[in-house]
Amino acid sequence: MGQRAEDTHRRLIAAAGELFYEEGIRASGIEAIAGHAGVTKMTLYAHFGSKDELVAAYLEERDRRWWEYLDEALERYETPEERLLAVFDAYRDWLVSGRLRGCGFVNFSAELPDREHPGRTVVERHKAGVRGLLADLVSGLGSEEPGELAEHLFFILEGAYVTGALEGDERGIGRARLLAESLIEDRPGPRLG
Incomplete structure (x- = not known):
């Protein structure tokens, strides 16, 4: 994984963590997480195959x-x-x-x-x-x-x-x-x- 991909990966985990911790896992949708990280849903799914x-x-x-x-x-x-x-x-x-x-x-x-x-x-x-x-x-x-x-x-x-x-x-x-x-x-x- 290149540096840019690693940065995106870390950003997605950080965004998910903020939303999961504040709102809960179930209340935090993929679209909200991707938006919070500043990426598309497609980018999120390229890094993680599922919300799980x-x-x-x-x-x-x-x-x-x-x-x-x-x-x-x-x-x-x-x-x-x-x-x-x-x-x-x-x-x-x-x-x-x-x-x-x-x-x-x-x-x-x-x-x-x-x-x-x-x-x-x-x-x-x-x-x-x-x-x-x-x-x-x-x-x-x-x-x-x-x-x-x-x-x-x-x-x-x-x-x-x-x-x-x-x-x-x-x-x-x-x-x-x-x-x-x-x-x-x-x-x-x-x-x-």
């Missing part, structure tokens, strides 16, 4: 950006405890940067009930990745039951994020962070330095 493909491509891009953002946020911390709590901070900051509209992956999964939809597959992989990250970080704590603690932290984090979006208030993630801190401190097993 565009949805999946947008979610892949959102997933990539999220992991870059999170990796950068976690680089500042060394201990597993600090890194676990930094995940909560990153979620809060991401929620605020999205104008408290919530998790795009959760929002889109509500619009994609078909578990075979290519976009739904991206959503499920993203959430599994978050679960896996938390499990890896909890394993670094030396906890006797890392799977259980990681699962608790995942549900607290996801619940706080959804609640923050519903209520239009990021403070719930702060409260969730305090609860996570308490669970991390009270866990059975050896403590790290």
Whole structure:
């Protein structure tokens, strides 16, 4: 793909993302997306064979950006405890940067009930990745039951994020962070330095 085609491809994904996030997937038609990107429907279909493909491509891009953002946020911390709590901070900051509209992956999964939809597959992989990250970080704590603690932290984090979006208030993630801190401190097993 040449540079011009790559630029058009990126523009289409960005336009779709803006409309999907603001209006929803179903409410965002191909014609509106193409117009928002400044291209024709034919150009859009030359890049993406269907709206489903565009949805999946947008979610892949959102997933990539999220992991870059999170990796950068976690680089500042060394201990597993600090890194676990930094995940909560990153979620809060991401929620605020999205104008408290919530998790795009959760929002889109509500619009994609078909578990075979290519976009739904991206959503499920993203959430599994978050679960896996938390499990890896909890394993670094030396906890006797890392799977259980990681699962608790995942549900607290996801619940706080959804609640923050519903209520239009990021403070719930702060409260969730305090609860996570308490669970991390009270866990059975050896403590790290």
